[in-house]
Amino acid sequence: MIDLRFPTALQIVLGIQIAEEDGVRCTSQKLADSLGVNASFVRKLLVPLSRDGIVAASQGKGGGVRLARKPETITLRDIYLTVTDEKKLWVARSDVPCQCVASANIVQFFERLAGEAEGLVLQMLANRTVADSVSEIRKLEMARLSGYVVSRTARNG
Amino acid sequence: MIDLRFPTALQIVLGIQIAEEDGVRCTSQKLADSLGVNASFVRKLLVPLSRDGIVAASQGKGGGVRLARKPETITLRDIYLTVTDEKKLWVARSDVPCQCVASANIVQFFERLAGEAEGLVLQMLANRTVADSVSEIRKLEMARLSGYVVSRTARNG
DNA sequence: TTGAATGCAATAGTCATGGATACATTACGG
DNA sequence: CCGTAATGTATCCATGACTATTGCATTCAA
Incomplete structure (x- = not known):
């Protein structure tokens, strides 16, 4: 099985923030639908995210999920x-x-190497916040829309 | 199952070079023994390594495995x-x-992110050759030996 | 009180990877 | 030539992490 927890969790957190900005209440069921996965899987990923203070869920009718902190303070490394x-x-x-x-020395050598690789990746993730990511996604959306217009214009012209 | 192909392949290649330097003939069985794995698994990994011109195997009695190129020209990225x-x-x-x-945009965003992470890691691996790595392992060996001496001295003194 | 939501446990399914075995092939050396 | 020792390769099974599904308890607002 390929590990999809990080991409899924990232989509969850970004989706929560996007819904927040759009003024839509966010539930685990809606998140699951938008991801094409089971709601139980979403809730399973919400457990550690909630424990570490990244998201906060409210139970009961009218409940749902929201970010527990400002999106500027959540890095992708955290997630x-x-x-x-x-x-x-x-x-x-x-x-x-x-x-x-x-x-024995080769093993130690490899562990250093693995640590260095992981450090690089984590540092890259630490440089990106949820707020950054959402605004980047908005830009992608703009680019996509204008791309559609261009291609349609090209086709028609 | 955790993917152990890279660490194993790395140990294989480094082991081949170390054996070469020590003037010992290297066979897949010896490599397997030193790794604690099945010889079949070693040979399975040797297939792509051989195909890509990293190692070269000679069949028959007295055969074995050696590097196909100079260790200075093989990077860990290649492996x-x-x-x-x-x-x-x-x-x-x-x-x-x-x-x-x-x-759709989140998916694209994640693919870019994954590409960037992979690029960082590959670049780090590209900066290390097999020759570099072996000499680093030799240094670890020296350090370990002197470490033993120090601790034994400390215990006795 | 009812309905809508999370929380959580248990269980089954999937699938890439590692392990094991067998056998064909190759080549050296007598 | 023939036996030995090595790679090359195919097949099958075992393992284990991850995903999927289901069910039910719990919570809470309307």
């Missing part, structure tokens, strides 16, 4: 770490016999 | 790409309904 839960980007073999001199 | 075979670091959900305006 990633919350949802993937200790899972490393790469993991070294754990059961190498280490009979020859090299084996 | 990674060869072995993981089109598998992305992150993959977006493929089946989002895209009914609302945001969905």
Whole structure:
């Protein structure tokens, strides 16, 4: 199984913020529909997001999900770490016999390498907030709309 | 299942070079033993490595595996790409309904993000050659040895 | 009180990956 | 030539992380 937790969680959080800006109440069912997944899966991802203070859910009729903090203060790194839960980007073999001199050192070497890779990725994610991302998505929307107009004009002209 | 192909392939390639430097003939069985894995798995990984001109295997009695190029010309990026075979670091959900305006753009946004992350990691891997890595492992070995001496001295003194 | 929502547990399904085995092929060396 | 030792390759099974589904308890506003 391919791990879809990060992309899904990201879509959830961004969707919550977009709904907020559009003045629409957001429920796990609506999120699930927009993602094409089960509402239970959405709620499963909401557990760690809620625990870490990224989203806040209110129960009962008229309830729903909203961001627990300002979107400017939530980075994609927060979401990633919350949802993937200790899972490393790469993991070294754990059961190498280490009979020859090299084996043990190769393992250590790889762990350093994996740590460096993960650090790079996390830093990249830390530089992007939910607010940034949503505004970037809005820009994509604009570009898409104008792209449609252009191509239609081109086709008609 | 955790994907261990890259760490395993890396240990294979580095092990081949280390054996070469030490004047030892390297076979898939020896590699498998030193990794604690099945020889079949080693050979499975050797297929793409051989196809892409990273290692070269000679059949028959007295045969074995060696590097197909100078270790200075093989980067860890080469090994990674060869072995993981089109598998992305992150993959977006493929089946989002895209009914609302945001969905399609979020997917595109995530694909860009994933591409950027993968680019960072690949660039980091491209900056390290097999020769670099082996010499770094040699240094780790030195450090480990001197570390042992220090701790033994400390315990005795 | 009722309906709409989250919270949560249990269970089954999926599927990429690793492990194991067998056997064909190749090539060296006597 | 023939035996040995190695790669090349195919097949099948085991494993385990992740997804999907269902059901039900809980909460809370109207």
